[in-house]
Amino acid sequence: MTDLIRLSADALSLRLRAGEVSAVEVTQAHLDRIAAVDGSINAFLHVNTEQALSVAAGVDRARADGEALHPLAGVPIAVKDLIVTKGQPTTAGSRILEGWQSPYDATVIEKLRAARMPILGKTNLDEFAMGSSTEHSAYGPTRNPWDLDRIPGGSGGGSAAAVAAFEAPLALGTDTGGSIRQPGAVTGTVGVKPTYGGVSRYGAIAMASSLDQIGPVSRTVLDSALLHEVIGGHDPRDSTSLTDPVGALVEAARLGQVEGMRIGVIRELSGEGYQAGVLTRFSESLELLRSAGAEIVEVSCPNFRYALGAYYLIMPSEASSNLAKYDGVRFGLRVVPEGTPTIERVMGATREAGFGDEVKRRIILGTYALSAGYYDAYYGSAQKVRTLIQRDFASAFGKADVLVSPTSPTTAFRLGEKLDDPLAMYLNDVATIPANLAGIPGLTLPGGLADEDGLPVGIQLLAPARQDARLYRVGAVLESLLESTWGGPLLAQAPALDGGK
Amino acid sequence: MAEINRDDVAHLARLAHIDMSDDELDRMAGELAVIVDSIKSVSEVAGDDVPATSHPIPLSNVFRDDVVGETLSNEEALLGAPDNADGRFKVPAILDGE
Numbered sequence: 327m328t329d330l331i332r333l334s335a336d337a338l339s340l341r342l343r344a345g346e347v348s349a350v351e352v353t354q355a356h357l358d359r360i361a362a363v364d365g366s367i368n369a370f371l372h373v374n375t376e377q378a379l380s381v382a383a384g385v386d387r388a389r390a391d392g393e394a395l396h397p398l399a400g401v402p403i404a405v406k407d408l409i410v411t412k413g414q415p416t417t418a419g420s421r422i423l424e425g426w427q428s429p430y431d432a433t434v435i436e437k438l439r440a441a442r443m444p445i446l447g448k449t450n451l452d453e454f455a456m457g458s459s460t461e462h463s464a465y466g467p468t469r470n471p472w473d474l475d476r477i478p479g480g481s482g483g484g485s486a487a488a489v490a491a492f493e494a495p496l497a498l499g500t501d502t503g504g505s506i507r508q509p510g511a512v513t514g515t516v517g518v519k520p521t522y523g524g525v526s527r528y529g530a531i532a533m534a535s536s537l538d539q540i541g542p543v544s545r546t547v548l549d550s551a552l553l554h555e556v557i558g559g560h561d562p563r564d565s566t567s568l569t570d571p572v573g574a575l576v577e578a579a580r581l582g583q584v585e586g587m588r589i590g591v592i593r594e595l596s597g598e599g600y601q602a603g604v605l606t607r608f609s610e611s612l613e614l615l616r617s618a619g620a621e622i623v624e625v626s627c628p629n630f631r632y633a634l635g636a637y638y639l640i641m642p643s644e645a646s647s648n649l650a651k652y653d654g655v656r657f658g659l660r661v662v663p664e665g666t667p668t669i670e671r672v673m674g675a676t677r678e679a680g681f682g683d684e685v686k687r688r689i690i691l692g693t694y695a696l697s698a699g700y701y702d703a704y705y706g707s708a709q710k711v712r713t714l715i716q717r718d719f720a721s722a723f724g725k726a727d728v729l730v731s732p733t734s735p736t737t738a739f740r741l742g743e744k745l746d747d748p749l750a751m752y753l754n755d756v757a758t759i760p761a762n763l764a765g766i767p768g769l770t771l772p773g774g775l776a777d778e779d780g781l782p783v784g785i786q787l788l789a790p791a792r793q794d795a796r797l798y799r800v801g802a803v804l805e806s807l808l809e810s811t812w813g814g815p816l817l818a819q820a821p822a823l824d825g826g827k
Numbered sequence: 828m829a830e831i832n833r834d835d836v837a838h839l840a841r842l843a844h845i846d847m848s849d850d851e852l853d854r855m856a857g858e859l860a861v862i863v864d865s866i867k868s869v870s871e872v873a874g875d876d877v878p879a880t881s882h883p884i885p886l887s888n889v890f891r892d893d894v895v896g897e898t899l900s901n902e903e904a905l906l907g908a909p910d911n912a913d914g915r916f917k918v919p920a921i922l923d924g925e
Contacts, residue, residue, distance in 0.1 A: 426907050427906070427907065428907075429899050429903035429904065429906055429907070430899065430903075521884070522883045522884050523884050523886070536881065536882050536883065537883075562891045565886070565889040566882065566884075566886060566889075568884065568886075629872070632868065632869055632872050634866075635865065635866035635867075635868060635869040636866075636869050638862065638865075638866050639866055639869060646843065650843075653844065654909060655908070655909075655916055655918055656904075656907070656908055656916055657907035657908060657909075658907065658909070659909070660909035660910065662919065666920070666923060667919045667920070668919060668920050668921065668922065668923055669918050669919050669920065669921055670844065671919075672918075672919050673844040674844050674845060674846040675846055677843070677844055677845045677846070678845055678846035678847065681845065686845055686847075686851075686855070687855065687858060687859065687862075689843050689845065690836060690839045690840060690843060690845075690855060690859060691859060691862060691863075693839045693842050693843045694831060694835070694839055694859075694863070697839070697842070703870045704869070704870060706879060707869050707870040707871075707872065707873060708869050709879035709880055709881055710872070710873035710877040710878070710879050710880075711869055711872055711873055712879070712880040712883075713873070713877050713878055713879065713880045714872065714873055714877060716880060716883070748858055748861075748862060749861055749862055749865055752862075762883075763883070764883055765882075765883020765884045766883075791883075791884055
């Protein structure tokens, strides 16, 4: 049965439909794996054993009765603990929501339930998705399955590590500045940030509303496409939700074709500041794409140098507003200070005790950027830079169908290494942030291991807004070319964990 | 472009309703000064001719039909509240000295 945990979601779906394995067996195998290895990984904040098994048993009964089922029915999934779920706690990785249960499901959770996918549990993250390492979680960091002394990326390190450690075949993440893609890169997994508005944000606890996007996390490009089709589509409860149909993403991943496509290398997302081993693997991927018939062109996006600065004005501004609701009144923690407890003193004490350092930093920074006298110089200017970045992308997509870059400038760093240097931590997202500012889709897939440290390197693909299918089409080709050079998936080279058989 | 100092941080923390100890204010002021210094170039990039983008993919006139949808019951809405009474959220005094 341990083999079941190594199968892709697509392979599990085939076996389930053929009746070779039951949904209960598949779900139990993953729950067993979680029990065996999660003590050292800490990917899960909550394990949803009973509900997952009951959904799986329902799928098995329905299949026996000949009911029509979704192809992914019975394929289990993990959910980032930023997405609200009935019947399970949702903490956002924060003390301020410890023990809180949502009275409603996020739209993406309703869709998982409609497809009858057992939810294995909720995964760890940097508090309110603010961070690049999961070290800002109030519940302890998640560890990278490739090296337990290293970070799994963030904020969605829990979802990426769960998938990399074979605790789940699929997971949901959220990506505001790279929180799906950077963890994917450093754990050797696949992750996709869809076009802004392509997946409903209803029920995703808001960090920066104009940047946040829910997306799939998986071990293969096809699996992300399968999950993307489940969660995508218009939702009237999210007023930024696009009315476009989801598109034929699975078909694009199965087709996988790059011949005659123009693939643009972004000059500004390479070179200085990028680890040598990352650049070597990146160049190899370009050669493989060229050998498959793609035309590699160079594009320039000169305003990307201001993207990080604009992001660290826009994101904290929106976050400081969104996090005002954690005031000890309607939900979550309430701390009543000594003396005469007015509501104002309760708020101050609650937010002091309930928020961690990084959240406080961003709230203060956002409050600063939005304050009278600074608004135009900071928030207003950052929004103009956003326009310039969109124009850079528009010009680049005039020369190329898809853009490509390393996902993260380095491989996974050691736990604690950047914790005391917020700015160094922010630089991890330099290659992923432009896509969020412009609202375009991005995908990361494993590009091999860096020579100097033997750790995974991520390759990022970017497409114009609403052209998510192109990511799957190109990603599937590159994945298959790379795997034939490695003789199998990259994760087959990951060290065995305790409990691995 | 203005710098950020300890007094600013104390003021901002009051605005944001986050109590901070003296140590925390010192540390936060140092960290934020570095961050603000690194992002202030943003204010010098774009001229008046560049329009601001607030939303990456702008949509306009997003309406739904004016019918009652699903709503939370009073009980469900109060479920996560730290304190409640008579079907309402209960909070400490709003004003001092009463």
